[in-house]
Amino acid sequence: MKKRVLITALSLILYCTLTSCSFNAHVEDYDDLEVDNKEDIAIDQAEEFASQEDNESEENDYPENSEDEMITLTYTVKMLENVWESANMENSRFQTSEEFINQVDYYISAISEFVLKENWYEQYPDIPSIEISLQNSVSITTVRRNRIYINLNKLAFEHDLAPIAHEIAHVIVKSSLYRTESLDEGLASYLHERFGDNPTVHTWGIDAHVLANMFFSYYEEEYNTVFSVIGTRDRRQEEYMLGEQFLRQIFYVLSHSFAKYLIDTYGIEDFMKLHDATNSLIDEYYVLYGKSFDEIKSEWHSVILSSPSMSLEEYDSHLEELFDKHNWQWGS
Ligand SMILES: [Zn+2]
Numbered sequence: 354m355k356k357r358v359l360i361t362a363l364s365l366i367l368y369c370t371l372t373s374c375s376f377n378a379h380v381e382d383y384d385d386l387e388v389d390n391k392e393d394i395a396i397d398q399a400e401e402f403a404s405q406e407d408n409e410s411e412e413n414d415y416p417e418n419s420e421d422e423m424i425t426l427t428y429t430v431k432m433l434e435n436v437w438e439s440a441n442m443e444n445s446r447f448q449t450s451e452e453f454i455n456q457v458d459y460y461i462s463a464i465s466e467f468v469l470k471e472n473w474y475e476q477y478p479d480i481p482s483i484e485i486s487l488q489n490s491v492s493i494t495t496v497r498r499n500r501i502y503i504n505l506n507k508l509a510f511e512h513d514l515a516p517i518a519h520e521i522a523h524v525i526v527k528s529s530l531y532r533t534e535s536l537d538e539g540l541a542s543y544l545h546e547r548f549g550d551n552p553t554v555h556t557w558g559i560d561a562h563v564l565a566n567m568f569f570s571y572y573e574e575e576y577n578t579v580f581s582v583i584g585t586r587d588r589r590q591e592e593y594m595l596g597e598q599f600l601r602q603i604f605y606v607l608s609h610s611f612a613k614y615l616i617d618t619y620g621i622e623d624f625m626k627l628h629d630a631t632n633s634l635i636d637e638y639y640v641l642y643g644k645s646f647d648e649i650k651s652e653w654h655s656v657i658l659s660s661p662s663m664s665l666e667e668y669d670s671h672l673e674e675l676f677d678k679h680n681w682q683w684g685s
Pocket of ligand 1: 519523537538541
């Protein structure tokens with residue numbers, strides 16, 4: 354039986370002040386609770402809770418019959434106060450850490466519902482604890498057992514262009530055992546576009562098929578290089594994903610476009626089965642879609658080519674406008 358920690362409503366309220374929690378019991382009137390130094394208490398509670406959590410055994414001594422006061426904690430999210438305070442939020446839609454954490458909670462619930470993984474936390478060995486930090490490096494999600502660290506690029510966060518929904522998608526849908534980077538990144542980018550309140554990184558709010566079409570028109574060789582590994586388990590995906598900026602962008606845009614094509618045409622349920630496939634991935638296309646991998650790829654390519662065309666000049670002015678709007682000097 355999966356381990357769950359039951360804590361009282363009062364502890365949860367204090368703990369949730371700065372952090373965020375999911376629970377399946379109703380808590381009333383917690384906005385009315387008056388506590389001084391709520392954030393400090395929340396951190397203390399979090400630390401205390403973390404140490405208690407480490408000492409928990411499978412059984413616990415909490416009474417089982419007082420449902421009004423007992424809450425099942427399924428995950429926690431936090432951004433430490435000093436991290437929040439280190440950011441200049443003048444150009445951000447988030448004015449308080451609570452607003453930000455609420456947004457994260459919304460992404461967790463909307464994304465997990467859409468990908469049919471509402472009990473996503475059960476894939477972690479213990480209650481997942483998501484800690485969000487801001488650094489001047491690439492946005493990335495790292496999982497160590499039940500501890501999940503999301504680093505968001507600080508400048509992007511300050512200018513409302515951080516891939517928050519994208520990284521949350523990686524928490525909900527972990528990479529499959531047989532890594533398929535294009536399905537992982539394609540799905541996360543698709544989910545960001547669908548649920549995110551800001552433009553996706555790499556497509557910058559442009560339709561992924563339209564941008565893929567632009568790459569095909571101007572950079573056919575690079576397009577074909579990346580196209581050949583999309584939707585496979587080919588190890589070169591990692592090379593393109595982590596490689597030089599240009600191929601990296603084509604990799605993300607094509608992955609996004611492929612996931613969008615599969616999900617919009619055949620539905621999320623089959624896409625999730627494809628993503629989680631444990632036998633031959635190439636054969637799985639036929640099993641799920643009744644079409645060979647090559648047929649699927651060729652249909653997808655036709656969708657790209659029939660998308661509206663965009664010139665490089667139009668692309669450049671779109672980026673310029675977008676970064677102006679977010680008050681961010683490109684390349685700063
Ligand atoms: Zn990603």
